[in-house]
Amino acid sequence: xxxxxxxxxxxxxxxxxxxxxxxxxxxxxxxxxxxxxxxxxxxxxxxxxxxxxxxxxxxxxxxxxxxxxxxxxxxxxxxxxxxxxxxxxxxxxxxxxxxxxxxxxxxxxxxxxxxxxxxxxxxxxxxxxxxxxxxxxxxxxxxxxxxxxxxxxxxxxxxxxxxxxxxxxxxxxxxxxxxxxxxxxxxxxxxxxxxxxxxxxxxxxxxxxxxxxxxxxxxxxxxxxxxxxxxxxxxxxxxxxxxxxxxxxxxxxxxxxxxxxxxxxxxxxxxxxxxxxxxxxxxxxxxxxxxxxxxxxxxxxxxxxxxxxxxxxxxxxxxxxxxxxxxxxxxxxxxxxxxxxxxxxxxxxxxxxxxxxxxxxxxxxxxxxxxxxxxxxxxxxxxxxxxxxxxx
Amino acid sequence: xxxxxxxxxxxxxxxxxxxxxxxxxxxxxxxxxxxxxxxxxxxxxxxxxxxxxxxxxxxxxxxxxxxxxxxxxxxxxxxxxxxxxxxxxxxxxxxxxxxxxxxxxxxxxxxxxxxxxxxxxxxxxxxxxxxx
Amino acid sequence: xxxxxxxxxxxxxxxxxxxxxxxxxxxxxxxxxxxxxxxxxxxxxxxxxxxxxxxxxxxxxxxxxxxxxxxxxxxxxxxxxxxxxxxxxxxxxxxxxxxxxxxxxxxxxxxxxxxxxxxxxxxxxxxxxxxxxxxxxxxxxxxxxxxxxxxxxxxxxxxxxxxxxxxxxxxxxxxxxxxxxxxxxxxxxxxxxxxxxxxxxxxxxxxxxxxxxxxxxxxxxxxxxxxxxxxxxxxxxxxxxxxxxxxxxxxxxxxxxxxxxxxxxxxxx
Numbered sequence: 001x002x003x004x005x006x007x008x009x010x011x012x013x014x015x016x017x018x019x020x021x022x023x024x025x026x027x028x029x030x031x032x033x034x035x036x037x038x039x040x041x042x043x044x045x046x047x048x049x050x051x052x053x054x055x056x057x058x059x060x061x062x063x064x065x066x067x068x069x070x071x072x073x074x075x076x077x078x079x080x081x082x083x084x085x086x087x088x089x090x091x092x093x094x095x096x097x098x099x100x101x102x103x104x105x106x107x108x109x110x111x112x113x114x115x116x117x118x119x120x121x122x123x124x125x126x127x128x129x130x131x132x133x134x135x136x137x138x139x140x141x142x143x144x145x146x147x148x149x150x151x152x153x154x155x156x157x158x159x160x161x162x163x164x165x166x167x168x169x170x171x172x173x174x175x176x177x178x179x180x181x182x183x184x185x186x187x188x189x190x191x192x193x194x195x196x197x198x199x200x201x202x203x204x205x206x207x208x209x210x211x212x213x214x215x216x217x218x219x220x221x222x223x224x225x226x227x228x229x230x231x232x233x234x235x236x237x238x239x240x241x242x243x244x245x246x247x248x249x250x251x252x253x254x255x256x257x258x259x260x261x262x263x264x265x266x267x268x269x270x271x272x273x274x275x276x277x278x279x280x281x282x283x284x285x286x287x288x289x290x291x292x293x294x295x296x297x298x299x300x301x302x303x304x305x306x307x308x309x310x311x312x313x314x315x316x317x318x319x320x321x322x323x324x325x326x327x328x329x330x331x332x333x334x335x336x337x338x339x340x341x342x343x344x345x346x347x348x349x350x351x352x353x354x355x356x357x358x359x360x361x362x363x364x365x366x367x368x369x370x371x372x373x374x375x376x377x378x379x380x381x382x383x384x385x386x387x388x389x390x391x392x
Numbered sequence: 393x394x395x396x397x398x399x400x401x402x403x404x405x406x407x408x409x410x411x412x413x414x415x416x417x418x419x420x421x422x423x424x425x426x427x428x429x430x431x432x433x434x435x436x437x438x439x440x441x442x443x444x445x446x447x448x449x450x451x452x453x454x455x456x457x458x459x460x461x462x463x464x465x466x467x468x469x470x471x472x473x474x475x476x477x478x479x480x481x482x483x484x485x486x487x488x489x490x491x492x493x494x495x496x497x498x499x500x501x502x503x504x505x506x507x508x509x510x511x512x513x514x515x516x517x518x519x520x521x522x523x524x
Numbered sequence: 525x526x527x528x529x530x531x532x533x534x535x536x537x538x539x540x541x542x543x544x545x546x547x548x549x550x551x552x553x554x555x556x557x558x559x560x561x562x563x564x565x566x567x568x569x570x571x572x573x574x575x576x577x578x579x580x581x582x583x584x585x586x587x588x589x590x591x592x593x594x595x596x597x598x599x600x601x602x603x604x605x606x607x608x609x610x611x612x613x614x615x616x617x618x619x620x621x622x623x624x625x626x627x628x629x630x631x632x633x634x635x636x637x638x639x640x641x642x643x644x645x646x647x648x649x650x651x652x653x654x655x656x657x658x659x660x661x662x663x664x665x666x667x668x669x670x671x672x673x674x675x676x677x678x679x680x681x682x683x684x685x686x687x688x689x690x691x692x693x694x695x696x697x698x699x700x701x702x703x704x705x706x707x708x709x710x711x712x713x714x715x716x717x718x719x720x721x722x723x724x725x726x727x728x729x730x731x732x733x734x735x736x737x738x739x740x741x742x743x744x745x746x747x748x749x750x751x752x753x754x755x756x757x758x759x760x761x762x763x764x765x766x767x768x769x770x771x772x773x774x775x776x777x778x779x780x781x782x783x784x785x786x787x788x789x790x791x792x793x
Contacts, residue, residue, distance in 0.1 A: 037697055037698075037722075038695065038696050038697040038698065038722035038723060039679075039694070039696045039697075039723070040608075040611055040696035040697040040702070044611075044696065045610035045611050045696070046610065046611060046612060046613075046614075046684075046690075046693050046694065047610075047690070049681040049684040049685060049694055050681060050685060107680075108678055108679050108680055108723075109677070109678065109679015109680070109681065109694065109695070109722070109723030109724060109725075110677065110678050110679040110723040110724065111678075113659075113676070113677075113678045113679075114678060116658075116659040116661075116676055116678050117658050117659060117678070119659075120659045120660055120676065122657065122658050122659060122660050124655055125655070125656050125657055125658040125682070126656065127656065127658035127680060127682050128658045131658070183682070184685075187652065187656070187685055187686050187688075188652050188686075188688050188780075188783040188784065188785065189652070189686070189687060189688025189689070189780070189783065190685065190688075265626075265629070266626075281622065281623075282620055282622075282623060343685075344685075347690055348626070348687070348688050348689055348690040348780075349619055349623035349624065349626065349689075349690050350622070350623055350626050351623065353610070
């Protein structure tokens, strides 16, 4: 089936070439600078030891998990309208998980020792479980997506052995993002993350951001190929996105309430740093680089709600697409920028040391995103070509 | 039989051979001399912690075991099969006798293209002397 | 039973993989122990069930009282001096009282607030860093010391996120190259101890290598030589140790006790 990705229009090859170019630039910077010199080329430091790379990982685990939002209605509840979009959801999940794994690799201090996680398995470490569930999810989606698509190509129903694996993928999808949240919400010294609602918050954010990306990509696919996921599928996806972005903003508001009504400094400080800036008690210096970004994120997410809630507006696909863009950018700033830096600032000694990613760090990150989109494009080319064949 | 797409296949085969035979043709004429590791003088030490043949075959595993026993088990004294007690340490035991890294360790490692990372952290005798 | 070509290839391929890979896998996963006879500790080694430290903050008044400790530690362990504060490495350092004891923020403490406190890894009894390490590169020894295996660390820095005290440092670059030669010319300063390499996390190890030789930790010895002597070190499980005596004689606090880490470092305030 992969051979269908080798035949494409000039625009297709130009797009692949562009993404591959970005990928190569990232490889050059990674092996030319980060590999020999170490992580000092990033903006990371002793106080903020996780930053942009891990933030992208966190966001993308959410996008990967959101595959369940199309798989569950279709396979569990026989919602036929999602019949054409499920494989797109599964393939999006595959490329998202690949990006997650790449971001972990570029973040590691000693990636050549990565196999130590397998050689010395440590079940009490959540990172061990994250490794297990992420790779498991990748395998599940590869196997199921490929099996379903090749069956469709041959005019056969989805093979019977695939059904239990598909059912498994539903709780597994929820688990990958819950385990990722567990990385953060069990750390005793990090009060920004030490909340039971972190996992639900992550899931809500994932289930609006992921489907929003899927919807936008499905619209692009409809423009550049003959494959149409279906008006109703797109509208249902839009409803899911609307409910979940409301939940996401609601959960954020809940965080604000607990922090500020309790007036507990450990809980307030991180939100204050992100949304108003914070002064270091010892040095008297104020830091607030993230403030405009965080407010932009809130405004974007609220605007998304305003735009998506009225049914007549949501029915208009141009407005729906605009709303999805607002959702993606708003949630990305919330999770892909604020979540990690906010957790580390102020540090355990209440010092405010600001983390700003460096250019090389951003370029490597962009290259990983490009690699993911490269894989996504190739997989979608295969899926849409096969589906066009079948419908012919 | 006709070879179809010869214009693509023949250059492809040539490029393949150029890439995959590179390690061979780039080293023609440069055969490295057989390594001659310089052993410590008899006044310094007559016998290593294990017999030479065993060390040649297994010093990597021995050093690996030593580091796990010291770091993870907290044990520092090792007794050899012939009853001699040693402190398990690369810098302070092995290299106390084998005190020239270039003339001993590097001889075989360079010949075989092996790059053990021990000395990224552990000091070699020259660095140890400078530290005093 | 029809045995077609496809099945034959599957069986042949699997047998080859197992045959070639099997022996290799065995040697990789169960290498066997070369020359394992007896292993022992040094005769003079200090043994304990739970090493602990009591820091008398009243004896740390002048900057040098702190400096002798931090210098002794960093020199004994080849800790580089890195000019860029963001990526500095410190095993033991000093900070303001309100930074060390964030639960005790109190504007009316007067002099105490302006004072500095000596900080280091607390070698917790329930260490969150050990809980999160995916490879057991950070592990708890039987004597209570939270120790690091730099050979195994993959540099994921989960332990740094987990530590509630900020005790851990990461090698963002090669420490041998990052060390500021102008300020710290004698690096590495201890020929008997290794440096670390880029990409691994490090922290205070309660001088396990000195305890193994019957010596007290470098900071303890240095503060006694200097005359300020504000550090007590010993076995918390031994009721007659100097730390237990100090704990009986003085009121002590620990950092962030509500987090359930059970630190082994106590402060007389």
